[in-house]
Every structure is written in C-alpha cells, then in structure tokens.
Amino acid sequence: MGWKPDVLVACVGGGSNAMGLFDDFIKDKDVRLIGVEAAGLGLDSGKHAATLTKGEAGVLHGAMSYLLQDDDGQIIEPHSISAGLDYPGVGPEHSFLKEKGRAEYYSVTDEEALEAFKRLSRLEGIIPALETSHALAYLEKLSPTIANATKVVVNCSGRGDKNVQTAIKYLKV
Secondary structure, three states, X not given: OOOOOOEEEEEOOOOHHHHHHHHHHOOOOOOEEEEEEEEEOOOOOOOOOOHHXXXXXXXXXXEEEEEOEOOOOOEOOOOOOOHHHOOOEOOHHXXXXXXXXXXXXXXXXXXXXXXXXXXXXXXXXXXXXXHHHHHHHHHHHHHXXXXXXXXXXXXXXXXXXXXXXXXXXXXXX
C-alpha cells in the first residue's frame, strides 16, 4: 500500500473475513481494529447474530468462544439478512481480541445494512455483499467521529450480485 491504515473495519460472522484483515496489524496498537456484527432486527429483539455484543462464553464445535445461547447452554437461532453473518458463534480469536481490548466490536441492523447496500450501489455503481454492507453502514457512523486525514480500510468480503433478490424483497423496490 505504501502507507499504514489508521482504522480497519470488517464484518464479523464467524470471523474469518475480519481476521484476514486484522492479522498483520494485531500487534500494531496504532491501528484500530473494528468488527461489525449483525444486529438483525435489533439487539433487544432476540433476532440478531451479535455474538460478541450480546453473547456469552460457551463451547461450540469444540472451541470456547462467545455464543448466542439460552440459560441451559443451548444454541439460540441467530438472525441476519446476510447469510454470511447468520451464525450463533464467533471464532475464538475474536473472543480473545475482545477480552484483551485490542479490537472493538459494534453491530448494525438489517435496515442499516440495506441502506448502505443501496447507497453504495446507487452512488458508486458497486453492489456490495450484504456482509460488507454491515461494515459500510458502521463506517457511516464512524466517519463523523474521526479526523479527515484518517486512513480507513473497509474489507469488502464479496460481491453483492448474489444478494440483489434479497435486497429487492426487503427494500420493496
């Protein structure tokens, strides 16, 4: 790149997309690491996939991590408009980064992600994946809080042509 980013932003479902972006910068405390989870219909709705924001420690697939689970430790069905973020757990690396305070995690609703999807498609002609749309929606919240010269990298996790029908259904266009 020839320059170092100040902030990295990536969507987080299971976490591989974000870890791929964060990995080279974990030890560099000058770079903010921001993961964006799916808040679905809202964090208080019970219909979300925000494991780091609302989950609790548990074991899934042999790994201790944050999970969406009930009082008996049974997995709760997650919800997200984005199939790639619709997962009841998260990789243990993200749990570690959260516990150590090295990465920040926020959430974005389906509605906010759809608005970001629509905006990037309309303004730039780029159809983002719905997963990426979550990171883009958070970027809109982040932008007013950072200096103009701040170098931000948003990881685009995929193309959104596969999400157009879903977007049309929910946006009623």
